Amino acid sequence: MGATVFSGMSDVRRNARDAKAMLGPTGTIRRVAAVAIVYQGYLSPDDWVIETLDAAGDGGIYVTVFSGPKARERAIEYAEEKYSGFQLRDSDPPLRS
Numbered sequence: 001m002g003a004t005v006f007s008g009m010s011d012v013r014r015n016a017r018d019a020k021a022m023l024g025p026t027g028t029i030r031r032v033a034a035v036a037i038v039y040q041g042y043l044s045p046d047d048w049v050i051e052t053l054d055a056a057g058d059g060g061i062y063v064t065v066f067s068g069p070k071a072r073e074r075a076i077e078y079a080e081e082k083y084s085g086f087q088l089r090d091s092d093p094p095l096r097s
Contacts, residue, residue, distance in 0.1 A: 036079045036086040040072070041065065048075035052083060 034052045041047025048071045054060035066075040079086035 031084060032082060033084045036083040037089055038075050038079050038086050039089045041067075046071055048072045050075055050079050050082075050086070 032052070032055050034055045036050050036052040038048065038050050041049050044067065047065055047067045050062075050064040050066075052062050054062060064075075064078065066072075066078070076086075076088065
């Protein structure tokens, strides 16, 4: 029997290449010098929100939402990796007029 020849790139290699292209040459998330706030979402108890001001100081706000199983843990892990610090807050009900 001859050796099995694989043509093309495996799915694992393709996914790794795509992730590296998205994350940059170091293959890691670029850390932002900002403190994020992590809290449970208002619309669904399964949502966890990460919110921070734009580090450039132009008044923008970045918001990332995790939903589903282990959303809280994933949001905290993301905030730890992405930002220089974070605060975990209890969710207050949204302001009503």
